[in-house]
Amino acid sequence: MAPKLSDSVEGLRAAGNQSFRNGQYAEAAALYERALRLLQARGAGDPGEESVLYSNRAACHLKDGNCTDCIKDCTSALALVPFSIKPLLRRASAYEALEKYPLAYVDYKTVLQIDNSVASALEGINRITRALMDSLGPDWRLKLPSIPVVPVSAQKRWNSLSSGNHKETAKSKSKETTNTKSRVPSAGDVERARVLKEEGNELVKKGHHKKAIEKYNESLLFSNLESATYSNRALCHLVLKQYKEAVKDCTEALQLDGKNVKAFYRRAQAYKALKDYKSSLADISSLLQIEPKNGPAQRLQQEVNQNLN
Structure with missing residues (x-):
C-alpha cells in the first residue's frame, strides 16, 4: 500500500x-x-x-x-x-x-x-x-581564503537548469540583472572601477590573464558602464580559449558602445573559434564599415572565408 x-x-x-x-x-x-x-x-x-x-x-x-x-x-x-x-x-x-x-x-x-x-x-x-x-x-585581497575553481560541469549543470526547468527563474533573473545595470554609479565608484581596470590592463601586459579577469570583474562591480572593460576581459577569455564568455563580453561592450572596433574584432575571433563562420563574417563586416582599412580584420575575413569554402 x-x-x-x-x-x-x-x-x-x-x-x-x-x-x-x-x-x-x-x-x-x-x-x-x-x-x-x-x-x-x-x-x-x-x-x-x-x-x-x-x-x-x-x-x-x-x-x-x-x-x-x-x-x-x-x-x-x-x-x-x-x-x-x-x-x-x-x-x-x-x-x-x-x-x-x-x-x-x-x-x-x-x-x-x-x-x-x-x-x-x-x-x-x-x-x-x-x-x-x-x-x-588596501591589501585586503591578500588576506582572503583561496577561492575554489568551479569545474565546467557545475556551470553546465546550472545552465541546463536555468534554460530547462527554471524558465521563470531565468526570466526574473534577467529582470534583476537589468535593474542592477540601470543603477547609476557614484563618482567614487567610477574612479575605483577605472583604477581596477588599469590594474587589469597591466596584468594583461604581463600575460597574467586569469588575474586580469578578476580585476575586470571587480571593476565592473563598481561601474558596468565602461565598454572597454568588457572588451578587455573578452581578450583574456580569448587567450584562455573561453570563447563563449568572450562572445558574451563583446556583446555587452557593443551594447554600451556600438562602434567598439575591438569588441567586433574579438567577437569575430571567438565566433571563428566556435565555427560560427556566418556570425564571424557579420562582425567583420560591421567592423570594416567603421574602419574600412583595418588590416587585421581584412586578414581575419580572408581566413573565415577560406574556412567557409
Whole structure:
C-alpha cells in the first residue's frame, strides 16, 4: 500500500515549501527535518534531494536569524552537491550577517564563477568588497581564503537548469540583472572601477590573464558602464580559449558602445573559434564599415572565408 503523500519525502517537502511561503519558518524547518530523516532511513538516498532539503532548511534558519545553523545546513547541502547556487548564496548571507566578510566574499565569488549574472551575488560582492576595504585596508585581497575553481560541469549543470526547468527563474533573473545595470554609479565608484581596470590592463601586459579577469570583474562591480572593460576581459577569455564568455563580453561592450572596433574584432575571433563562420563574417563586416582599412580584420575575413569554402 502506497504511503500517504504527507508521509512521503515528496509530500513533506511540498508541505514544508507551503509553510515557508506562509512565513511559518519553524514549521517548515520541522517538515524538512522529517523529510530528511525519512530519506536517510531509506539508506542509499538521492544526494540531490537530500541537498535540496538541507538547503531549504537553511533558508528557514536564515529567515529566523539563526545564522550558525544556516551555515551548517548549507555546508551539508554543498557536501552532497558541490557548487549549488542556492546554498552558496544562503551561506554567504549568513556569513555576511555574522560579519565574517572574507568567507562571505568567497561564497559570492564562487556563485559568480557559476553564473556571473546573479544579481544578489553581484550586489553582495559590492557590499563585501567595501566592507573588506574598510576593515582590512588596501591589501585586503591578500588576506582572503583561496577561492575554489568551479569545474565546467557545475556551470553546465546550472545552465541546463536555468534554460530547462527554471524558465521563470531565468526570466526574473534577467529582470534583476537589468535593474542592477540601470543603477547609476557614484563618482567614487567610477574612479575605483577605472583604477581596477588599469590594474587589469597591466596584468594583461604581463600575460597574467586569469588575474586580469578578476580585476575586470571587480571593476565592473563598481561601474558596468565602461565598454572597454568588457572588451578587455573578452581578450583574456580569448587567450584562455573561453570563447563563449568572450562572445558574451563583446556583446555587452557593443551594447554600451556600438562602434567598439575591438569588441567586433574579438567577437569575430571567438565566433571563428566556435565555427560560427556566418556570425564571424557579420562582425567583420560591421567592423570594416567603421574602419574600412583595418588590416587585421581584412586578414581575419580572408581566413573565415577560406574556412567557409
